Amino acid sequence: MPAEIDGATFRGPVYETGPQSFLFSMPGVVRCLVTGGEEIVYERAPGATDAEVGVFVFGSAFGALCHQRGLFPLHASTILLDGEAVAFVGRSGAGKSTLAATLVERGHRLLGDDMCVVWHDSARPEVATGPAALRLWQHALSGLGKDATGLDRVRAEMPKYYVPVEASDLPDRVPLRRVYALREARGRAPGIEHVLGLRAVNVLATNAYRHRFPRQMAATTQLFQLAALTAAAVDVALLVRPIGFEHLSEVYGMLEADWARPAVAKS
Amino acid sequence: MTFPLNEQEVLHAATDHVSAEVDGQLVMMSVERGRYYGLDEVGRRVWELLQQPIRLGDLLDTLVEEFEVGRDDCAADIMPFLASLAENDLLTMAD
Numbered sequence: 031m032p033a034e035i036d037g038a039t040f041r042g043p044v045y046e047t048g049p050q051s052f053l054f055s056m057p058g059v060v061r062c063l064v065t066g067g068e069e070i071v072y073e074r075a076p077g078a079t080d081a082e083v084g085v086f087v088f089g090s091a092f093g094a095l096c097h098q099r100g101l102f103p104l105h106a107s108t109i110l111l112d113g114e115a116v117a118f119v120g121r122s123g124a125g126k127s128t129l130a131a132t133l134v135e136r137g138h139r140l141l142g143d144d145m146c147v148v149w150h151d152s153a154r155p156e157v158a159t160g161p162a163a164l165r166l167w168q169h170a171l172s173g174l175g176k177d178a179t180g181l182d183r184v185r186a187e188m189p190k191y192y193v194p195v196e197a198s199d200l201p202d203r204v205p206l207r208r209v210y211a212l213r214e215a216r217g218r219a220p221g222i223e224h225v226l227g228l229r230a231v232n233v234l235a236t237n238a239y240r241h242r243f244p245r246q247m248a249a250t251t252q253l254f255q256l257a258a259l260t261a262a263a264v265d266v267a268l269l270v271r272p273i274g275f276e277h278l279s280e281v282y283g284m285l286e287a288d289w290a291r292p293a294v295a296k297s
Numbered sequence: 298m299t300f301p302l303n304e305q306e307v308l309h310a311a312t313d314h315v316s317a318e319v320d321g322q323l324v325m326m327s328v329e330r331g332r333y334y335g336l337d338e339v340g341r342r343v344w345e346l347l348q349q350p351i352r353l354g355d356l357l358d359t360l361v362e363e364f365e366v367g368r369d370d371c372a373a374d375i376m377p378f379l380a381s382l383a384e385n386d387l388l389t390m391a392d
Contacts, residue, residue, distance in 0.1 A: 201302065
């Protein structure tokens with residue numbers, strides 16, 4: 031594992047990156063080197079658990095790999111709706127996982143929590159499916175009437191848990207149909223506002239997984255092009271809603287009403 | 298580049314730009330700044346015309362004809378747009 035990478039376009043305290051190489055170091059847990067959009071090599075620190083190492087290997091390292099490979103990863107929780115993917119984006123702590131958990135409770139299948147990788151190698155943007163687990167904080171679990179007994183912690187020192195969701199036989203890829211950006215209804219009426227053009231592109235680009243990486247990797251043009259390509263084919267909307275577990279039913283009602291109408295028709 | 302521009306100035310879109318068509322809008326990125334912009338109908342047409350070096354006076358003449366607006370109104374409307382393109386390194390003065 032090198033101490034640094036050659037030709038880095040960005041060097042920070044935790045990671046450094048170039049266009050096709052990414053070196054990450056979390057003391058006490060793991061070091062990762064990601065290269066060519068193909069390979070992740072990691073070095074586990076003594077005593078680090080699979081779960082702890084996994085946070086970074088399947089998080090930042092995998093995110094870097096996606097950007098290197100020219101894929102478009104979203105920081106999103108994603109569910110299946112009528113054979114298509116619906117992704118929820120928003121800053122960390124906005125409530126994506128909690129909303130996804132609510133939808134799972136109501137019978138929807140989870141396609142992913144944290145990252146949603148969008149592929150553009152066929153006629154429409156698609157999301158790959160695979161094993162999934164929700165990542166929920168203690169208070170979210172409590173808010174949903176569950177407890178953390180028997181669940182693995184995401185990181186040893188934090189009350190955040192992996193909640194496995196039943197594996198299902200889904201096709202390898204499903205089309206991405208809708209993206210909702212979570213917003214707090216603070217002094218604004220709750221509702222769903224569909225956005226187009228520049229606004230849609232901005233929503234997607236700002237919610238790319240590890241959205242700072244593209245600039246640091248000198249890949250801003252790629253990010254723009256992928257965000258624009260995705261926005262042109264997907265229904266992008268703002269989900270403005272009141273925060274709080276007591277409002278989850280109301281939010282679900284808003285989504286159901288929106289789903290009863292066809293997605294905004296795109297090319 | 299100083300505003301207001303003289304009609305004899307020859308303008309040209311910066312070559313270092315990236316654009317995409319999304320929902321009927323032309324969305325652009327300034328590579329230098331990394332920010333995104335959306336152009337409406339008039340903005341798109343101005344941008345199209347700027348793809349070749351063009352004298353400001355000729356640009357105005359074309360817009361007046363195509364959009365059937367008064368020349369003074371047209372100049373007043375597009376000057377802020379040109380200024381904003383310049384500010385975002387999307388507009389150059391052709392030599």
